[in-house]
Amino acid sequence: MPELPEVETIRRDLAPLLTGRQVVGVDVIDGKAVRQPEMDRFIEGLKGQVIEGVRRRGKYLLLPLSSGQTLVVHLKMTGALLWRPAGYPPDPHTRAVWRLDQGQEIRFADTRRLGNLWLVDAPALDSLIGELGPEPLDPSFTPQVLAARLGRRSAPIKATLLDQTMVAGLGNIYADESLWEAAIQPLRPAAKLATPEVTRLHEAIGQVLSRALANRGTSFSDYRDAQGRPGANQGHLRVYGRAGQACYRCGAIIQRMVLRGRSSYFCSTCQE
């Protein structure tokens, strides 16, 4: 489910709530969620730790701890991090719980069980997220940076945008939205985009992600924020999920095709 705007919404909600809180207990309900061999080290490494902040890199949430280790969370398709008072009614598909020192807890809920948790030291954190591409909302992400990265990729631009080592944080919804906004056809080879097209795409990515963030993310089905509430950006999508409906720009019928096993929505008339 969550792409950059959804993960960032959760981060912004959780940061003031979690910073300075101590973990007093850990319950792992589904051991498969924890991506490391020794469960004891995961649990014991968290107990007693103070959470020093909530950060994000691409679609990863990073919770640095007083020990110097970092709790890393990837929500994949259906994961959620829920901030709940102790005794709050159970959330379905809760896989792990961290109990905190002021009576609240964080619950990791994940219907499809694809999400992952790690407790890592600095070198392991680097190998986990070190290959990620630039943050698309960072000022250092310029059209020139994007152009250089697309440079010699012959794969379709849509597939290239989904590659997290190219740009970190775009997923299936916002890749389609960005390509529609820039009026670029998803199958175009990445390296063949002309400079003005790359400039348009860069602008579109920033616009699409910023708007989604302002709307607290897109809840097409599962996504929920840290309080369990849906986002509002689904009402602002321009192309994703609109197969058979009229293009907002030219009125032609929006098409759906399968590219790399993922649905892609586009206008075959005004995306060239």
Added chain:
DNA sequence: CAATCAACCTGGGTGC
């Protein structure tokens, strides 16, 4: 290296 595809999971929706 770059590109592709199956695999990892569960649940909701649809059509027979």
Added chain:
DNA sequence: TGCACCCAGGTTGATT
């Protein structure tokens, strides 16, 4: 009702 299929916001490991 039941059942078979298709679909879903993501990544990764094996294979060309």
